[in-house]
Amino acid sequence: MVRDNVTGLIWEVRNYDPDNRMLTPGPPSRLVRKNFADCLRGLGKKAGALTVLKPLGLSDIKKNREKLPELVPQWEEEIRSLDLSDHETRELTELLIYAVVQRFQKLTLKEVEKMIQLTPIDQTVVGQELIQMGIEKGEREMREKTARNLLSMGKLTAKEISQVTGLKVKEIQALLKKETGTKTN
Numbered sequence: 001m002v003r004d005n006v007t008g009l010i011w012e013v014r015n016y017d018p019d020n021r022m023l024t025p026g027p028p029s030r031l032v033r034k035n036f037a038d039c040l041r042g043l044g045k046k047a048g049a050l051t052v053l054k055p056l057g058l059s060d061i062k063k064n065r066e067k068l069p070e071l072v073p074q075w076e077e078e079i080r081s082l083d084l085s086d087h088e089t090r091e092l093t094e095l096l097i098y099a100v101v102q103r104f105q106k107l108t109l110k111e112v113e114k115m116i117q118l119t120p121i122d123q124t125v126v127g128q129e130l131i132q133m134g135i136e137k138g139e140r141e142m143r144e145k146t147a148r149n150l151l152s153m154g155k156l157t158a159k160e161i162s163q164v165t166g167l168k169v170k171e172i173q174a175l176l177k178k179e180t181g182t183k184t185n
Contacts, residue, residue, distance in 0.1 A: 051078045052095040055103045065104055072100060072115040143167050144175060151176050 054075055058064040079092045097116060101107060122131060143165040150161045151172070158172040165172075 048082060049079075049092060051075050052092055052099055055096070055099040058103060060104050060106070065107070068100065068104065068107075068111075069115050072096070076116060144171075147172055147175055148179060151179060 052075075054071075055068075058067075075096055076093055079096060080089060082089070082092075084092070093116075097112065100115070101112065122128065144167070147161050147165045147167055150156050150164065156164070158169050158176065161167070161172045162169045167175075
């Protein structure tokens with residue numbers, strides 16, 4: 001039994017349509033050529049999880065940017081209509097937004113917020129991680145500021161300042177060196 005050699009090819013930009021160029025070592029029995037955007041449009045409302053790719057099928061032109069406030073909620077609804085857990089639905093929605101932002105890089109945060117029902121940033125894992133990073137950076141800056149103030153008073157040793165601020169003695173010495181260009185005990 002001879003099997004047909006079928007080659008499938010999907011491309012993103014219409015200008016790159018390979019026509020009937022040879023793409024395999026031997027001629028395929030059949031070459032299926034499809035534009036990525038056409039494939040996504042062909043899926044319609046039954047795209048399932050592939051809905052997250054729909055923004056990538058649009059070009060970043062003004063006409064498409066103007067359609068986004070209408071399209072994004074439709075795409076979100078398609079995702080919510082799938083039989084998925086809340087976690088999976090959130091992940092797909094995040095991927096959808098990522099795809100929108102990647103395709104339409106000139107969008108502002110306000111434009112994106114208008115299109116979607118954003119979860120408050122502090123309620124997302126990423127948001128919580130960013131907040132924690134900010135807190136840690138702020139605490140570190142405060143410890144360094146306190147150390148610099150104590151150093152400028154000239155009454156405490158680097159070891160004593162380390163005990164007060166929680167910074168390492170070497171960090172205190174580096175701060176002193178940076179401030180005055182000298183070393184301390």
